[in-house]
Amino acid sequence: MDASDRRSREPAPVDLSALDPTADRERFGRIVERIQMAGAAELHRRRREAGIWGEVARWRRGILLGAGALAAASVLTLLLTRPSSESQAESTTVLGIPSQWSEWVASGEQPGPGDLLTIERSES
Amino acid sequence: MKGPSDGTLVARARRGDAAAFGALVQRHYRACNAVALAILRRRADAEDACQDAWVRALEKLDTCRNPERFASWMLQIVRNHARNLWAARRVRAAEPLDSNAGLAAAVGREDPTRDHERERLRARLEGALAEVSEVQRTVLLLHDLDGWPHRKIATALEISEVMSRQHLFQARRKLRAMLGDETLQQPE
Numbered sequence: 001m002d003a004s005d006r007r008s009r010e011p012a013p014v015d016l017s018a019l020d021p022t023a024d025r026e027r028f029g030r031i032v033e034r035i036q037m038a039g040a041a042e043l044h045r046r047r048r049e050a051g052i053w054g055e056v057a058r059w060r061r062g063i064l065l066g067a068g069a070l071a072a073a074s075v076l077t078l079l080l081t082r083p084s085s086e087s088q089a090e091s092t093t094v095l096g097i098p099s100q101w102s103e104w105v106a107s108g109e110q111p112g113p114g115d116l117l118t119i120e121r122s123e124s
Numbered sequence: 125m126k127g128p129s130d131g132t133l134v135a136r137a138r139r140g141d142a143a144a145f146g147a148l149v150q151r152h153y154r155a156c157n158a159v160a161l162a163i164l165r166r167r168a169d170a171e172d173a174c175q176d177a178w179v180r181a182l183e184k185l186d187t188c189r190n191p192e193r194f195a196s197w198m199l200q201i202v203r204n205h206a207r208n209l210w211a212a213r214r215v216r217a218a219e220p221l222d223s224n225a226g227l228a229a230a231v232g233r234e235d236p237t238r239d240h241e242r243e244r245l246r247a248r249l250e251g252a253l254a255e256v257s258e259v260q261r262t263v264l265l266l267h268d269l270d271g272w273p274h275r276k277i278a279t280a281l282e283i284s285e286v287m288s289r290q291h292l293f294q295a296r297r298k299l300r301a302m303l304g305d306e307t308l309q310q311p312e
């Protein structure tokens with residue numbers, strides 16, 4: 001059986017327009033209105049929530065932008081004002097740490113037992 | 125489809141836009157009513173079920189994962205809600221839900237003089253529809269009343285297109301046998 005045969009054997013469509021809820025426009029309008037009224041509380045809640053979260057989102061963007069700029073400025077400042085080994089030695093002297101120690105730290109060399117004894121003697 | 129897409133309307137309704145929600149109701153109410161009517165078999169019951177289902181859908185709108193396929197998602201909610209109502213009614217074995225107390229009463233009956241013939245025809249159709257299976261009613265109403273193509277019906281009802289055509293064929297044949305030529309659709 002080809003498509004045209006099948007179509008010719010198909011029962012004709014039934015007129016269901018009497019069951020169409022949108023046929024009477026006025027009545028259908030009232031149905032839609034009533035559904036909107038029933039959902040009004042939820043719509044109101046959603047509007048309020050969208051308002052709050054929208055506000056938070058706007059603030060969050062500003063705060064993140066400010067924090068990013070601050071972080072970039074901090075990194076730049078640190079790079080430009082990196083303390084030299086001389087100033088490190090001065091500060092350790094102020095703190096009462098032998099200057100030789102800061103030199104070892106800066107150079108990465110390990111002090112030998114003799115070096116430690118020399119410092120100990122000079123301190124006492 | 126005229127106007128904004130379902131996805132756009134859903135996004136706006138999620139933000140509480142009443143006009144967008146109203147547009148979704150206007151666009152999909154007939155299909156929802158078809159599904160509810162297929163299950164509950166009475167217009168007034170179907171309208172009550174639809175109203176509840178729409179409010180419920182609005183409450184859980186954020187769970188609609190694919191807003192462009194809103195119609196299928198909505199129909200699932202209507203179907204579940206209508207089935208619950210149907211089950212509750214059977215358990216209670218109570219009076220029909222349409223005892224003039226629901227939405228039908230609230231929105232008003234049509235003019236009895238003007239629509240007497242329409243009312244009579246509707247009663248005949250509802251009686252005849254009660255004689256076919258639920259899935260046949262659903263396919264028939266979605267296809268012949270709301271103009272859904274078989275592909276869309278198949279997706280929404282999770283059946284094959286072939287089965288959708290088969291259900292339509294069976295439903296039309298049964299209705300035609302019961303109703304005769306009175307409700308023969310006039311060619312456009």
